[in-house]
Amino acid sequence: MSFSCVPPTQLWLEVSPEIQDQSWQQSQSCVSPRGRWNAYLNQVCLNTFLPWLQAEYAPEASVRTDVSALLNSWEVVNGTAITVDTKRLILIPDKTLETREFYVPQEWVDIPNWIGDYYLAVQVNPDGEWMRIWGYTTHEQLKNQGSYDSQERTYCLDANQMVEDLNVLWVVRQLYPDEPTQAALAPLPALSDTQVKSLLQRLANPTITNPRLELPFELWGALLQREEWLQRRSSTTPTINLRQWFQNIVADSWQTIETLFGTQPDFAFSLREVSESVEQIRRVKVINLGTQTVVLMLTLTAEADGRVGIRTQLYPSDRDRYLLANIRLSLISASGQTVQLVEAREADNSIQLKRFKCPLNTKFSLQVELDDFSFTEDFES
DSSP states (O other), rough: OOGGGSTSSEEEEEHHHHEEEEEEEHHHHHSSHHHHHHHHHHHHHHHHHHHHHHHHTTTOOOOOSHHHHHHHHHHHHOOOEEEEEEEEEEEEEEEEEEESEEEETTTHHHSTTOOSSSEEEEEEESSSSSEEEEEEHHHHHHHHHHHEETTTTTTEEGGGGSSSOOOHHHHHHHOTOOOOOOOOOOOOOOOOHHHHHHHHHTTTOOOOOOGGGTSSSHHHHHHHOOOOOHHHHHSSSOOEEEGGGGOOOOTTTOOOHHHHHHHHHHHHHHHHOOOOSSSEEEEEEEEESSEEEEEEEEEEOOTTTSOEEEEEEEEEESTOOOTTTTEEEEEEETSSSSEEEEETTTSSOEEEEOOEEEHHHHHHHHEEEEEEEEEEEEOOO
16 A cells, blocks of 8 residues: 555554564564564554654653553553543554454453543554554544444444544644543452452463453453553463573473373373484473363474474374364464464374474464363464
């Protein structure tokens, strides 16, 4: 898309290569693939729009939190709040080319200390080269006229209900500074320290891949108000550095075949499969998927060109059983895209991804899914 394709009433901004690179680098500190992609889009949006806003309309505009706090919030919720005098602008970026509807996470609408006055719909080019603001609305309109999706926990407003020209917002602020913009909200419940501790323990489960949908919203919103969970999540789900495995630095949850199946020598031998002439590191992890317990095995090879070769296999923990049909094993890139996916069929006693090689500092995730159960582990080569 070029500037000539954008309606003249919409704001179109070019994203500099420096902002693209900086945003991508900072996003890599996020834990999950979803969080990294979310952080990238939001940083591209924020770091492009805020300087423009300060130069054109509001020199005092600011984000009242630091980068680390923003990265923590982007792990779970899309959007960024900018303060302009007494008003709050909420930027909601999206990479989709579809702009007929505006989706806003419920957190920005129903948590009293998160809500804004104006919500800006931002389309970000997937390659990060440009962004445009194609409309805005108020909290009052979102809450009272938007349709609520209880499955995704979002409020949706049709594009024809929004104001396309951002200049209207500045005119309205000048002419009607006291214009009501926020709908009244009922307070969320106050959580005791015991409740907070219990909820944090529940959400620390690494099998939970989308925590914002794990709890009833009243509890989730109340927890976000206290902010402990966002701080805790960033420190409890570290990325596993695979190069450390060659130095015998391995997390306790990843074991050798002999340690895990020392009493089942036949099974341990079957997991070794065909040995190769080069030195390899093998580690296994037991994963409980509710209706079946499986073993995830990683085989690492140090390649001559400095990359790490990785083979990923999945087995049933009971050697006499097959994998349940529909168990899925996925390789997910740092941007959240599924690179490989294999699904167990009837009578499969194992499944595996195609062997792949990673350069230094490449981040990726492995995901094992069965029905409503999901396990994800994040790695760095």
